Amino acid sequence: MTSYTVAMPLLDEARREIQATGCISLKTASAIICSKTSIEELYALAAQPKRVDAFYPVKLPNPKFPPISVTGTWCQAGCKYCGGYFLRHMHPAKSPERLWEVCTKLAERGAKGFLISGGYTREGKVPILRFLPVIKRLREELDLSFNIHTGVLSYQEAKQIAKARVDVASVDLIASNTAIKELTNLSITYGDYEKTLENLEKAGVPYAPHICIGLYYGRLKGEVNALRILSRRSFQTLVLLALVTSRRIPMKKASPPPVDKVAKVMLAARLMFPDKRLVLGCMRPGGQYRKAVDQAAVKLGVDGIVQPAVKWSYSVIEACCALEPQE
Template sequence: MAPPRPAEGSTAAVAPATAPQIDPACMALRRQHFADRIDFHAPGLKRYATSEYRGHDCAEFVAISLTGSACALSCAHCETRVLEGMDDLPASGMSLFDRCAALEAQGARGVLISGGNDLRGRVPLRPHLADLRRVREELGMLVRVHPGLPDDETCEALGAIGIDGAMVDVIGDVDTIREVYHLDSQPADFEAMLARLARHGVPAVPHIVLGLHFGKMRGEYHALEMVARHARRLLVLVVLMPLSGTAMAGVTPPPIEQIASFFSLARLTLPDTPVMLGCARPLGSLKAEIDRAAVDAGLNGIAYPAEGIVGYAQARGLQPVFTNACCGVTW
């Protein structure tokens, strides 16, 4: 199924005539703590190619929805559109293990296990934990999960299974949690989730969505503070991408200056943590501006890079590495 479609006019933000100012200390920190390489990722959520990235294989890393397109929360920025682009487990009529085995036979090396949330913000992983263990032990596949707000029992099980990472949104504003996610929770619940993952040895891959509150920057800075207080494998930053048919279809994303400023802050706050620009962000000229800012701010990688960004990074002395999987995955 096709990936969600950006809303008409969602790329209308005009890029500034000059690039946003970024503290040179960001690139200096990057070079101090990391090799001169930049990772470009393209998971199997959509077909992707530019003149610089032609080796994309959608079959190599597959996102599976445990709930099909069903989600009890129907968050305002998504409204299940993202789920519609995933492999539909209920529609397959197969167990999770059997579905992964079939995908592995077709060339898959890894999977992202996702799905819609229940009213408490949890993806229903528990009924599939035994299958997940078999996927790791018998198939040897790399496993990432979208657990939502997993409870202690689920975190313990994920730690025992040995997943590659738990990809979790971290939200720092209570109004955003309630008005966008339709969830009766507090920022403290997201921080407690990070603590649970760390306690059980689950590699955390926190995501912060810039402009999540209807295009406004609200809880992002608090979210970064929470992430900094807990163990994490890497941090993924994404930018609100208004999707057609959602409550945010007509929303304007944050301006490039705010986006670049936050990229810089993340690099300076987490100097030795890989920071990546993830899949979601507006398209068109703003996407290219965002991607250039990510390179200039010393971020470690970019998913679905815009045309010309590989060369832009190379001109700054960074050697590209391409992976057909989610941010931070290495085979």
């Protein structure tokens, strides 16, 4: 990726675009992301910090929005940045009957909704369709909320999800074929993700695209393309993540993306989509890194942060960040 030194001309151009259209162009967003300028200099482009939603979906002892895997720890994707590790932290429910049991039991303990996820098939799909009747019944009978992690979808599959009346569908948007090929065993391209967003939109399913910054070994690859794809879509919430590394995953030697790169992608997204909800999601490193990223997020005007590591004026919400907060 080419780097640029962002001087006053680019800052002035960004301001002109914002004044004329209310947002910046993809070209300017790309220049910001690729720039060598410190993020502190770029804060001048951001709106004034505001009150931020703080999401705590799995706050103990009784999480209000726990995650469930419909495949247990099974996954064919073999992603180097996960290796099935993150599925181990979800409640397993590998049959519709078991999903009903798990959800009703957790609802008795105070759960208000669930993230329904699972492992991928090689075609990039989470095998969730046979669980949709149970999800619909749980929504109607117990008034529970659902965020489902779908993977790649056809239009017919998206219509089935629409009939289940889920609250939101979360879709990982990996917008680099190189990243998909090198990091996963999936037989898909980024065009399949792009088509999935289109199919959800046509079917009338609310969706929240997720972009993991630095997914490619901690380096940027595809983030600008992801913003290009989203510039053509009608979404309400964009969730930004940052690569989490661990000795328990195949890509354990990779480092998280530099904080300033994460901040620049956040800024580009904020300025490209000023009318959309922009949320810093749960998947991001901890410690001082997390504090630095969260501090930047507040200064850049994000709408929400999952389990924030910095003090600020927050509206606390015990739910998944992809859902629209209730008034």
